[in-house]
Amino acid sequence: MTGILLVTHNGLGDSFVNCIRHVLGEVPPNLKVLSVLAGDDPQLKLAEGQALIKQLDTGGGVLILADVYGATPSNIGRQLCRAERVMGVAGLNLPMLLRVACYPATTLPELAKIAVEGGRGCITYINPEN
Numbered sequence: 543m544t545g546i547l548l549v550t551h552n553g554l555g556d557s558f559v560n561c562i563r564h565v566l567g568e569v570p571p572n573l574k575v576l577s578v579l580a581g582d583d584p585q586l587k588l589a590e591g592q593a594l595i596k597q598l599d600t601g602g603g604v605l606i607l608a609d610v611y612g613a614t615p616s617n618i619g620r621q622l623c624r625a626e627r628v629m630g631v632a633g634l635n636l637p638m639l640l641r642v643a644c645y646p647a648t649t650l651p652e653l654a655k656i657a658v659e660g661g662r663g664c665i666t667y668i669n670p671e672n
Contacts, residue, residue: 543646544653545598548634549576549591549619550609558639570643574598578615591622603627603650605642607634607657631657637664 548555555575563569576591578584598604606623608616611632623630629650631638641660642653 543572543600544602544648544650545595545600545604546570546573546639546642547576547591547594547598547604547606547619547622548574548608548639549578549606549615549622550634551577551613551615552579553577554609558634558636561636562639562643565640566643570646572598572600572646573643576615576618578618584614584618587618588621591618592625595622595625595628599627603629605650605653605657606630607639607642608632609634629654631661633661635661635664637661 548558555577559569559575574594576594578587595604606619608619608630610616616632619630622628627650631654638657638661642657645653645656
């Protein structure tokens, strides 16, 4: 099973997990959150992320989903991706997370692809005219 680590600003990751609980009825055991607050030391958060990756990697690797590319959480995520069997995707949104949560037995590279396609594919206009 591939682990999923959300690396996000403040409590955003916890909010995503609450949404997953609402939609799926439970939180998958392979999903964890690393919240990064404004005053946090990035090096301490990096160490915390490394510990979470060790918990999540049961042999299938870990997919990191970060909220905003280029911000501190994604920069920490990028450093975490230097580890073996870790890949990352930035631009986290709920459709992306729902897609990856529904494919726990998928390989790490395929899960990263599902994340990107799921995130992009659900961005659309909702105007009645479109």
